[in-house]
Amino acid sequence: MDYRRINNFVVQLPSMKASQVDSPTFSPLYRQIKRLILQALDSGEWRPGEAIPSETELAGRFSVSQGTVRKAIDEMAAENLLIRRQGKGTYVASHNDPRAFFRFLRLVPLAGGIEPTKSLPLECWRAKAGPEAGRVLGLKLGDPIIIVRRLLEFSDAPVVVDEIYLPGEIFAGLSLEVLKEHQGSVYSLFEEKFGVRMIRAEERLRAVAADRSSAELLKVPEGSPLLSVERTSFTYGDRPVEWRRGLYSTAAHCYLNELG
Amino acid sequence: MDYRRINNFVVQLPSMKASQVDSPTFSPLYRQIKRLILQALDSGEWRPGEAIPSETELAGRFSVSQGTVRKAIDEMAAENLLIRRQGKGTYVASHNDPRAFFRFLRLVPLAGGIEPTKSLPLECWRAKAGPEAGRVLGLKLGDPIIIVRRLLEFSDAPVVVDEIYLPGEIFAGLSLEVLKEHQGSVYSLFEEKFGVRMIRAEERLRAVAADRSSAELLKVPEGSPLLSVERTSFTYGDRPVEWRRGLYSTAAHCYLNELG
DNA sequence: GAGTGGTCTAGACCACTGC
DNA sequence: CAGTGGTCTAGACCACTCG
Numbered sequence: 001m002d003y004r005r006i007n008n009f010v011v012q013l014p015s016m017k018a019s020q021v022d023s024p025t026f027s028p029l030y031r032q033i034k035r036l037i038l039q040a041l042d043s044g045e046w047r048p049g050e051a052i053p054s055e056t057e058l059a060g061r062f063s064v065s066q067g068t069v070r071k072a073i074d075e076m077a078a079e080n081l082l083i084r085r086q087g088k089g090t091y092v093a094s095h096n097d098p099r100a101f102f103r104f105l106r107l108v109p110l111a112g113g114i115e116p117t118k119s120l121p122l123e124c125w126r127a128k129a130g131p132e133a134g135r136v137l138g139l140k141l142g143d144p145i146i147i148v149r150r151l152l153e154f155s156d157a158p159v160v161v162d163e164i165y166l167p168g169e170i171f172a173g174l175s176l177e178v179l180k181e182h183q184g185s186v187y188s189l190f191e192e193k194f195g196v197r198m199i200r201a202e203e204r205l206r207a208v209a210a211d212r213s214s215a216e217l218l219k220v221p222e223g224s225p226l227l228s229v230e231r232t233s234f235t236y237g238d239r240p241v242e243w244r245r246g247l248y249s250t251a252a253h254c255y256l257n258e259l260g
Numbered sequence: 261m262d263y264r265r266i267n268n269f270v271v272q273l274p275s276m277k278a279s280q281v282d283s284p285t286f287s288p289l290y291r292q293i294k295r296l297i298l299q300a301l302d303s304g305e306w307r308p309g310e311a312i313p314s315e316t317e318l319a320g321r322f323s324v325s326q327g328t329v330r331k332a333i334d335e336m337a338a339e340n341l342l343i344r345r346q347g348k349g350t351y352v353a354s355h356n357d358p359r360a361f362f363r364f365l366r367l368v369p370l371a372g373g374i375e376p377t378k379s380l381p382l383e384c385w386r387a388k389a390g391p392e393a394g395r396v397l398g399l400k401l402g403d404p405i406i407i408v409r410r411l412l413e414f415s416d417a418p419v420v421v422d423e424i425y426l427p428g429e430i431f432a433g434l435s436l437e438v439l440k441e442h443q444g445s446v447y448s449l450f451e452e453k454f455g456v457r458m459i460r461a462e463e464r465l466r467a468v469a470a471d472r473s474s475a476e477l478l479k480v481p482e483g484s485p486l487l488s489v490e491r492t493s494f495t496y497g498d499r500p501v502e503w504r505r506g507l508y509s510t511a512a513h514c515y516l517n518e519l520g
Numbered sequence: 521g522a523g524t525g526g527t528c529t530a531g532a533c534c535a536c537t538g539c
Numbered sequence: 540c541a542g543t544g545g546t547c548t549a550g551a552c553c554a555c556t557c558g
Contacts, residue, residue, distance in 0.1 A: 028527060054543060065529045070544085078338070080520060086544050087536030104519055201519040206510035207467040207485035225467035225485035231519075250466035257517055259364055259461040259491075260340060288546060314524060325548050330525085346525050347555030 033062055034072035041081065041092060042236040048094035048191050052082065055090075081199060095187040095198070104187065104201060107159065107248060108256045115154045119186065121179035123149040126168060133165050136232055136243045144168025148179065150186075151217055159253055161217045162229075162246035170196060170241065196241055201233040205255065210247070218249045227255060293322055294332040301341065301352060302496040308354035308451050312342065315350070341459060355447040355458070364447065364461060367419065367508060368516045375414040379446065381439035383409040386428060393425050396492055396503045404428030408439065410446075411477055419513055421477045422489075422506035430456060430501065456501055461493040465515065470507070478509045487515060 027035075037052070046052045055073065059066040073090055076082045080103070083091045093100065109115055125147055129139040139145070145168050152160035164186070166174065171194055182189040190196045208228045215222040227248040235241050248255065287295075297312070306312045315333065319326040333350055336342045340363070343351045353360065369375055385407055389399040399405065405428050412420035424446070426434065431454055442449040450456045468488045475482040487508040495501050508515065 068528060084544065089543060106517075106519075203517045203519060205465060205487065205515040205517065207487040207508075208510075209485050225469050227465065227467040227487070248467075250468075255465040257366075257463045257465065259366075259463060290546075328547060344525065349524060
């Protein structure tokens with residue numbers, strides 16, 4: 001199978017010439033395979049925690065060599081979308097995996113060690129999207145949204161209070177009871193009960209003064225400095241599906257970040 | 261060339277058996293190649309901005325296939341240690357590259373856009389390492405250190421004030437004049453004048469109240485919330501070579517972080 | 521046109537898992 | 540033992556850069 005035929009095969013443009021690198025539609029075979037696997041993940045063909053077909057099997061399905069499938073999977077494993085397990089198979093990443101937990105919560109105690117974490121849902125109510133939530137979540141003005149208020153405790157001391165904004169359409173069945181019943185992270189709940197998997201997020205950090213209500217919950221003086229963390233989370237295809245704002249008390253903890 | 265001989269070749273343990281995966285010294289060939297390239301970088305065989313030998317050349321030098329060298333370089337390119345340029349060659353990453361600049365400064369204006377940045381060195385003095393600086397920088401108590409105080413302006417408004425702690429041994433010739441003369445980032449100065457390349461850093465963020473002196477420099481009220489950013493930077497081999505603490509005014513800017 | 525990195529294939533063998 | 544991912548090789552050809 002020569003190069004030209006290969007490029008044409010998956011792109012399904014039989015009239016395409018080999019040298020089309022300038023063309024915006026060009027991408028190497030392994031990226032096209034990657035996109036196909038991504039689509040399958042997005043469509044729910046394989047669910048989080050499950051194994052995807054073996055490399056050999058996928059190679060057959062897409063009519064490419066095993067090495068090309070491997071390169072596609074390599075990239076997706078590097079992006080934490082898939083997890084390889086030698087001798088077993090390749091699995092869809094899941095927020096139930098304890099390793100996934102600290103990928104999104106960067107807060108660590110100042111005095112080393114690992115602490116027991118507890119999430120306490122406080123409130124959960126319905127509202128209509130304002131201009132800001134609409135912009136961030138890609139909703140129209142007045143679309144239904146759900147807001148969750150939470151408290152996070154480390155070693156039984158309150159450290160974070162946050163509000164989570166979700167599109168009402170997708171998270172229709174969400175309630176305070178559902179949140180309280182669930183064991184594990186919020187993202188594992190979203191993944192299990194609503195079929196929404198967060199794969200990436202952007203955070204914007206600032207220092208702010210504690211308002212009255214947050215100060216009470218976090219047991220710090222009103223006006224004391226808190227770390228404000230605003231997060232937009234994305235699922236497959238970079239579709240935003242969550243916006244949240246947290247206020248972190250950094251008296252005994254800090255936000256740890258790695259600059260590569 | 262069979263697998264066993266290959267593994268023995270680079271590790272230089274002719275008595276080693278093929279199935280030594282349990283052994284802590286085991287690593288696949290391409291990682292051993294990676295380590296050798298890393299050593300060459302550390303020793304200064306190729307300097308930042310220069311091209312390293314071609315894949316074919318390195319393959320010959322290490323007596324492995326070009327594909328194996330490629331995999332080693334792939335990993336190092338993913339870690340921003342090397343930069344590949346199709347048709348030209350593979351280059352040692354440099355802090356002179358404008359793309360490297362925002363890898364370490366995560367501050368962006370709240371209201372979009374890119375702003376002109378200016379670094380104003382204020383002071384530079386010698387001191388002796390205390391217990392804290394000693395621990396972080398891996399120095400003995402009383403070892404010489406150099407401290408730099410700086411102000412960072414965005415669009416001519418002060419946004420960051422920071423202090424940089426450096427091992428006096430390595431940065432012996434550093435002075436306020438040298439800092440003021442240099443065009444470009446501090447890291448590009450370190451790389452050009454002192455042969456020290458920062459490749460990775462850890463940052464710890466907290467919210468604090470502005471002290472008098474910082475408040476004056478940043479033109480904010482004393483006691484107002486500031487983002488405290490403590491950074492430890494590492495060079496090849498994870499050796500710490502810089503510690504700094506910055507206070508960021510987040511009135512018009514925020515610290516942007518990507519969670520993958 | 522020569523040299524470099526980029527892609528793709530095919531095949532061999534190793535290492536791990538679980539039946 | 541069979542099946543899966545992991546490593547390594549060898550060779551072909553494409554795409555880019557520069558002289």
